[in-house]
Amino acid sequence: MTSQPFRDGTDASYVVVGDGIAGSSAAAELADRTTDASITVVTGESEPLYNRILIKEFAKGALSADVVRMHDRSWYDDRDIDLRLGTRVETVDTTAQVLEIESGESIAYDELLVATGSTPRPLPVENADADGVTTFWTIEDAAQIRQNAARAEHNVIVGGGLLGIDYAAIAAAQDINSHYLIREGHWFSGALSETGAEIVHEALRERGVTPVVETEVSRFETDDAGQLRAAITSDGRRYEADCAGVAIGTTPNTGLLEETPVALEDGVVVDETLSADVPSVWAAGDVARYDDPRLGRHVSNGTWGSAAAQGELAARNMLAAPDAAAPFEYVPSYSVSHFEFPLASFGHPRLGDTYHERRYGDREWRRLAFRDGQLVGGVLIGDREPLQAYKQLTASGRHVQQQVQQLLAPSFDGTDFERQSSPLASD
């Protein structure tokens, strides 16, 4: 709960662009805390909020589309939120405080929240738009992937990150022979070492997905009808494929702010309260590049929980007196549940200046990332038990690197550590 003082009875006009979890959470918070405000949510998508992190289960065939849906029209009507579906915002005039939408219509705002998320990057190679090649962000993408997988015999996956592993799990669930082409030396490079990644590679092989590392796709091959037939790598190898999943990263959706003075740098640059450097403009979710004082830099989180928390905080800060805006203090985490062992990453597992790891068994391993002595992130394979304790330590900003042996002890859950190390750890 927050102790922020809020403006009472505001009749201001709040416009939220994006109805993902960040935008929707913000709209809910605004509606909860105001009675006379005007709240508008504008989204390019054709349906209201659905659970983006569950669309992989829909694509696998494990869940129906209905289970993935979260809000219907009545959710917005009940809260007096004006929802504009299928409506893309083209430009923003931050001086006149007006948005222009595709149809040429304008929407005025007193406070604007940009929660536009990001878009998967296409592979910049020949035939990247062939039938059978997909990227993965929307429920429509999931439906297409499910349909492709149902009729495919051979598949390739391109991109060694967290979305790539979802494609691998879908291929495994549909029993498709699959090659997983990874440009780096192993999956989730930077966050995992080779040792940790090998646990995942082995689990993939067991599911009929063969990781092929240090490999770049140079083009896709199609038949005369434009249907994908193969991926050709830069060293000339040919991987037969009826479908391909491309997950090589995302680009933040900042186009609507390009003509404005709002600072854009791999996202909308905001301070620790999620406010942009232009009055009445805020950003939340994947599109926000916020100032994290613990890390001493701007970062994006790219996780569902963080986007929800940012949406809520941005809404509260929009309603708060300017000097009462609260900072975003949150340690994100991301869980992968495709294997018989859990895998969870937290914080910023690639932003360490030093890394320590330990293996506990065939399928149990941990790696912690430290920066200037502080724990800033890590990855746990096989045992999620210490996750909350690690997240708390990360949030505390304490200098704990000297206690790394304790942190990596098999039984670490934070309690003994608190007892034994409090004076030392605070530096």
Ligand SMILES: Cc1cc2nc3c(=O)[nH]c(=O)nc-3n(C[C@H](O)[C@H](O)[C@H](O)COP(=O)(O)OP(=O)(O)OC[C@H]3O[C@@H](n4cnc5c(N)ncnc54)[C@H](O)[C@@H]3O)c2cc1C
């Ligand atoms: C397949 C998949 C699996 C994932 N799995 C996990 C997971 O296991 N755990 C986890 O923590 N995270 C996961 N994520 C990431 C997580 O879903 C995102 O971090 C989160 O959804 C971001 O929410 P957001 O509201 O910031 O953006 P989004 O959900 O991307 O929503 C942004 C919305 O803005 C709209 N928009 C964009 N531009 C405009 C415009 N100009 N005008 C109008 N509307 C616009 C878009 O259409 C979209 O609806 C996954 C993502 C995907 C795609």
